[in-house]
Amino acid sequence: MYHYWGSGLTITSEIEFPELLPYEHTGLPDLTISIGTVPNQLAGVATDKKVCTASNPTEYLLKLLSIANYYASGGNSIIVEPLAAADDKSIRLFLLNSVMAAILKQRDMVALNASAIQYQDGVILFSGRTNVGKSTIISQLKQKGYGIFCDEACILQTGVDGQIRVLPSYPAVNLWADTFEQLAEPLPPEADKLRPQLPKYALRYHQDFNIMPKPVKQLFLLNDLAINMPVEIKKLSPVEAFSEAHNNIFYRQQIYPMKKEAVHFLNLSKLTKDIPACLITRTIYRDTFEEMVQVIENQIHYNG
Amino acid sequence: MTISAEVVVQRNTENLLTSEVGDEMVMMDMDGGNYISLNKIGRVIWEQMAQPIQVGELINYLTTRFNVDKATCAADTIEYLQRMLEQKVIIIK
Numbered sequence: 001m002y003h004y005w006g007s008g009l010t011i012t013s014e015i016e017f018p019e020l021l022p023y024e025h026t027g028l029p030d031l032t033i034s035i036g037t038v039p040n041q042l043a044g045v046a047t048d049k050k051v052c053t054a055s056n057p058t059e060y061l062l063k064l065l066s067i068a069n070y071y072a073s074g075g076n077s078i079i080v081e082p083l084a085a086a087d088d089k090s091i092r093l094f095l096l097n098s099v100m101a102a103i104l105k106q107r108d109m110v111a112l113n114a115s116a117i118q119y120q121d122g123v124i125l126f127s128g129r130t131n132v133g134k135s136t137i138i139s140q141l142k143q144k145g146y147g148i149f150c151d152e153a154c155i156l157q158t159g160v161d162g163q164i165r166v167l168p169s170y171p172a173v174n175l176w177a178d179t180f181e182q183l184a185e186p187l188p189p190e191a192d193k194l195r196p197q198l199p200k201y202a203l204r205y206h207q208d209f210n211i212m213p214k215p216v217k218q219l220f221l222l223n224d225l226a227i228n229m230p231v232e233i234k235k236l237s238p239v240e241a242f243s244e245a246h247n248n249i250f251y252r253q254q255i256y257p258m259k260k261e262a263v264h265f266l267n268l269s270k271l272t273k274d275i276p277a278c279l280i281t282r283t284i285y286r287d288t289f290e291e292m293v294q295v296i297e298n299q300i301h302y303n304g
Numbered sequence: 305m306t307i308s309a310e311v312v313v314q315r316n317t318e319n320l321l322t323s324e325v326g327d328e329m330v331m332m333d334m335d336g337g338n339y340i341s342l343n344k345i346g347r348v349i350w351e352q353m354a355q356p357i358q359v360g361e362l363i364n365y366l367t368t369r370f371n372v373d374k375a376t377c378a379a380d381t382i383e384y385l386q387r388m389l390e391q392k393v394i395i396i397k
Contacts, residue, residue: 243339262321270323
């Protein structure tokens with residue numbers, strides 16, 4: 001058995017996960033991952049049923065042709081049924097994404113599509129849809145001396161003082177092959193590809209991974225448009241920040257069938273009510289990351 | 305139903321989650337899953353409805369609080385309350 005920490009959870013797994021932080025823990029783990037036969041359907045009534053998925057507040061079933069079937073239940077168990085000829089990396093990748101997202105929701109935990117850097121005694125979040133450039137931004141900021149806190153997703157946690165803090169997901173920054181060229185960094189070995197056929201690589205940083213919850217100092221929402229334009233930055237009111245952040249919930253489509261609207265509403269409104277937030281919009285027609293990083297650094301220093 | 309100065313309105317607290325967000329408020333209708341935001345003035349109106357209140361009384365309060373002419377305040381307040389009614393944020397008592 002393997003023991004890990006990931007997305008705020010202690011995990012015991014029959015599957016090895018190089019992506020996660022090895023972590024010896026005592027007592028029962030928060031989450032158990034086992035290999036086995038996945039039920040054909042949910043034990044309870046499905047509140048949502050599609051070709052590949054079925055869910056209700058306590059169960060999530062995902063069936064991926066040629067990869068695996070997954071069953072997440074009770075917020076504490078994932079059963080994985082690998083399919084013939086599936087590669088291990090693909091099996092793990094889908095588990096760490098949509099299946100883990102379901103587990104977090106079953107536990108009333110709220111996660112955002114966000115990358116983050118360390119700043120002062122907290123973090124600065126960069127939130128936006130998949131492939132908007134979050135990972136590239138934090139990689140460029142790392143080159144300027146900032147420490148990385150997380151990539152892919154961060155988990156909101158309310159402390160005993162009632163304040164929101166965030167936890168990282170797992171210690172890897174996932175970058176497309178062409179990003180390494182932009183960063184003037186060497187391409188990692190083939191073994192570090194997320195999936196064999198995908199030109200996207202995981203840069204692991206287990207040594208520098210910090211699992212302590214951190215306050216959020218600033219929030220940047222990232223957007224891109226099919227318009228030729230310079231990078232624009234707009235300060236957001238708390239309500240605007242709430243609305244933008246809500247659009248960037250990690251696997252947002254799972255909220256409604258899992259009946260998790262209330263916990264997401266309450267946590268996101270707590271997150272956005274007091275922190276400075278900006279919307280950064282760039283064009284998709286050219287590489288503007290250097291410009292974006294400059295705008296971001298200016299704003300970081302302006303906000304203190 | 306139509307809002308007028310004579311009706312009494314109150315918060316619809318059933319199935320409505322609210323959260324203060326800066327100077328504004330954001331609400332979620334648990335029934336429909338819709339989100340509604342109240343700006344600063346909307347929030348002042350909401351705060352005045354901690355108990356049921358006649359619309360005319362609310363208009364008088366807002367006229368004094370914001371130092372505006374009564375006719376404009378009445379028209380704007382009734383329009384705002386009508387929208388709140390349609391979004392089920394408030395009900396007529």
